[in-house]
Amino acid sequence: MTPRIALAAVLLAIAANPVFAQSDQERLMPDIQYPETKRIDVIENHFGHEIVDPYRWLEADPAHNADVAEWIAAQNAVTDDYLERLPGRDILRKRMTELLSYERYSEPPIKRGSRYFFTRNDGVANQASLFFREGGADVDRLLIDPNLWSDDNADALGEWSVSDDGKLLAYGVQTGGTDWRTIKVLDVETGEVLEDTVRWARYTRLAWVPDGSGFFYSRSPEPEAGVATSANVTNHAVYFHALGTAQEKDRLIYSTPETHGYLHIAERVKDGRYLTIYSTPGTNENALTVVDLEDRDWTPRPVVTDWAAQWTVFANDGTKLMLITTDGAERRRVVSLDLAEDEPEPVEIVGEADGSAVLNDIALLGDKLLITYLVDAKSEIRRFKADGTPDGAVELPGIGTAGGLFGSANEDEAFFVFNSFNAPLTVYRYDANDDTVKTWAEPDVPADLSRFVVEQRFFRSKDGTQVPMFIVRRRDVTEAAPTLLYGYGGFGISVLPQYNSLRLAWVEQGGVFAVANIRGGGEYGQAWHTAGQRLDKQNVFDDFIAAGEFLKNEGIATRSGLAIQGESGGGLLVGAVTNQRPDLFDAVLPGVGVMDMLRYHKFTGGALWSAEYGSPDDHGQFSNLLSYSPYHAIKDGTDYPAILVTTADADDRVVPAHSFKYVAALQAAELGSKPHLARIETRAGHGGGMPLDKLIxxxxxxxAFAARWTGLEIRPLD
Structure with missing residues (x-):
């Protein structure tokens, strides 16, 4: 869990893999006839580099361009034909469905008034539904079932927020995977959906005013007809919607028209007096503006005006804000800011932890602070008195990830979740009066989790940096086995131990699953993140390549059995390392990846990523981006591993053109005989809200694709 602010190889020889008879080999390796992809004459000169971009026409929105839509259909037809030939695909699909068939929660409950609100999936639904419990009752009452919103269940519940008294619910409707939201309001007691409708919300939180008369949200201007999918994120602003009024009357609270590329996210802590507005140009660092809701004028007051540190408010005591920040502590500390002062200065409450521990989550509970720390990418919850004095620790069930802390200064209970690779997500209630942790909601999973073991290993990257890795396998798998390696490495996002039924299906078959906690993430704080940014991005790739070498050299992965997977920024990762070391990897699974590093900033929110990747409009950064851009750095004439690219036609976070152009370039190059295919989902976006059946x-x-190219035999389980 992260702080709230913050956003397979060479073909195996028949003799070495007797599972495949010759007839199977011919059936699985047909002469793939890729669809013909037209080339257009686009040549540009950037800082002395001649850049050829023959597939730029694939940047057009497939919803409004017949040529792109036809190309997608042709690619999917070839891919579907190939995938249908793979043994084990139906076995995996059936087993994944079984593994997900249990009642599961995705987050701790949020208490408002006497009611506890939470999302839950009954195990077979395509979308999780929203429920609440009244007081100490054990009966869950259904509030919202998004499975009723569309025939294909591609519409999902987005952000939601409950008024202080627990009587009203504002919620976002996510249609077909898009980042755009339509906000509706529901009466909790009656279940009636009110007439209030707010459109074109995007990258938003929902924050009620104390009296429940309305809520704050963030949105961009309504895009021109037909360009919503590709519309840039500009003129983002915070508005207030008063219940019972038309959206046209919504009050503008905060915007920065002079710097129209910033994001502005509004929040209000439980029982809080202040609306807090976090502004960022796309970095993890933010400016901070507050609105005193007891002031009838609601005048925004700048508190932090630069982007030198991260500031996140988690509570307030009168005029004092309580925050976590990287100001003076790259692994975060806890401070207060007194707004009664003209120029408030931070007063430290809990200093930066010793060693490498990173403050990752926090809650104020009565007169105590509960703080989750990451220690080598594993969670600890430490307890402090309100003045910052250490006060022991909260015992966790094991090694894994804890987070989602919710509590209040006026209460003696807090909730958090815990899970690990071999422990499903469980909701716990902490009682501050007697310092006890009790289970609030525990799943009953359809798997014997005692069969699986998790270990943490450390390896050295190219420059000698020590990097942690988690390895998950079946207890009886003691020799080298086909291995699936996952990574991300960007935006300060930590990849932590989490239970995942889909990955468990791979491990059940005798495969190994590994996670490399490479630089660019936040596992060791701000320095770990910045070591993988901009001109230092190659560190991320070096770390991941070293992880692959470690798995093979240590006899964890078989010599021809290493698959790699990453999504979004992780799609960039696996695309880049495949170009740099095509000999090392045996199957490659880039999902919704950022593949054209020279034009990423021209689509939707891409310009916000320049702080992470560097700007293509800067000479030095352009050359660095060109050196690893997956679309541009393909090594023609080199034997490449098998590659299955996944994306979705409605992705408006990382537009699918990235993957389209990358696949077209792969298919046009001489890269050996292994397949390079595109699987393009319809009525889906960047991953959030994807229906369960499509996900499976x-x-x-x-x-199944990775198993084919790593030698993992998929069999029905006994």
Whole structure:
């Protein structure tokens, strides 16, 4: 869990793999006839580099361009034909469905008034539904079932927020995977959906005023007709919607028209007096503006005006804000800011932890602070008195990830979740009066989790940096086995131990699953992140390559059995390392990846990523981006591993053109005989809100593809 602010190889020889008879080999390796992809004459000169971009026409929105839509259909037809030939795909799909068939929660409950609100999936639904419990009752009452919103269940519940008294719910409707939201309001007691409708919300939180008369949200201007999918994120602003009024009357609270590329996210802590507005140009660092809701004028007051540190408010005591920050502590500390002062200065409450521990989550509970720390990418919850004095620790069930802390200064209970690779997500209630942790909601998973073991290993990267890795396998798998390696490495996002039924299906078959906690993430704080940014991005790739070498050299992965997977920024990762070391990897699964590093900033929110990647409009950064851009750095004439690219036609976070152009370039190059295919989902976006059946189908295809090229035999389980 992260702080709230913050956003397979060479073909195996028949003799070495007797599972495949010759007839199987011919059936699985047909002469793939890729669809013909037209080339157009686009040549540009950037800082002395001649850049050829023959597939730029694939940047057009497929919803409004027949040529691109036809190309997608042709690619999917070839890919579907190939995937249908793979053994084990149906076995994986069936087993994944079984593994997900249990009642599961995705987050701790949020208490408002006497009611506890939470999302839950009954195990077979495509989308999780929203429920609440009244007081100490054990009966869950259904509030919202998004499975009723569309025939294909591609519409999902987005952000949601409950008024202080627990009587009203504002919620976002996510249609077909898009980042755009339509906000509706529901009466909790009656279940009636009110007439209030707010459109074109995007990258938003929802924050009620104390009296429940309305809520704050963030949105961009309504895009021109037909360009919503590709519309840039500009003129983002915070508005207030008063219940019972038309959206046209919504009050503008905060915007920065002079710097129209910033994001502005509004929040209000439980029982809080202040609206807090976090502004960022796309970095993890932010400016901070507050609005005193007891002031009738609601005048925004700048508190932090630069982007030198991260500031996140988690509570307030009168005029004092309580925050976590990287100001003076790259692994975060806890401070207060007194707004009664003209120029408030931070007063430290809990200093930066010793060693490498990173403050990752926090809650104020009565007169105590509960703080989650990451220690070598594993969670600890430490307890402090309100003045910052250490006060012991909260015992966790094991090694894994804890987070989602919710509590209040006026209460003696807090909730958090815990899970690990071999421990499903469980909701716990902490009682501050007697310092006890009790289970609030525990799943009953359809798997014997005692069969699996998790270990943490450390390896050295190219420059000698020590990097942690988690390895998950079946207890009886003691020799080298086909291995699936996952990574991300960007935006300060930590990849932590988490239970995942889809990955468990791979491990059940005798495969190994590994996670490399490479630089660019936040596992060791701000320095770990910045070591993988901009001109230092190659560190991320070096770390991941070293992880692959470690797995093979240590006899964890078989010599021809290493698959790699990453999504979004992780899609960039696996695309880049495949170009740099095509000999090392045996199957490659890039999902919704950023593949054209020279034009990423021209689509949707891409310009916000320049702080992470560097700007293509800067000479030095352009050359660095060109050196690893997956679309541009393909090594023609080199034997490449098998590659299955996954994306979705409605992705408006990382537009699918990235993957389209990358696949077209792969298919046009001489890269050996292994398949280089595109699996393009419809009525889906960047991953959030994807229906469960589509999620299962996609992962069954990916794991079957990886199994084929790593030598993992998929068998029915006993």
């Amino acid at each position: 189908d996609q992962h069954a295809d990916m794991w």
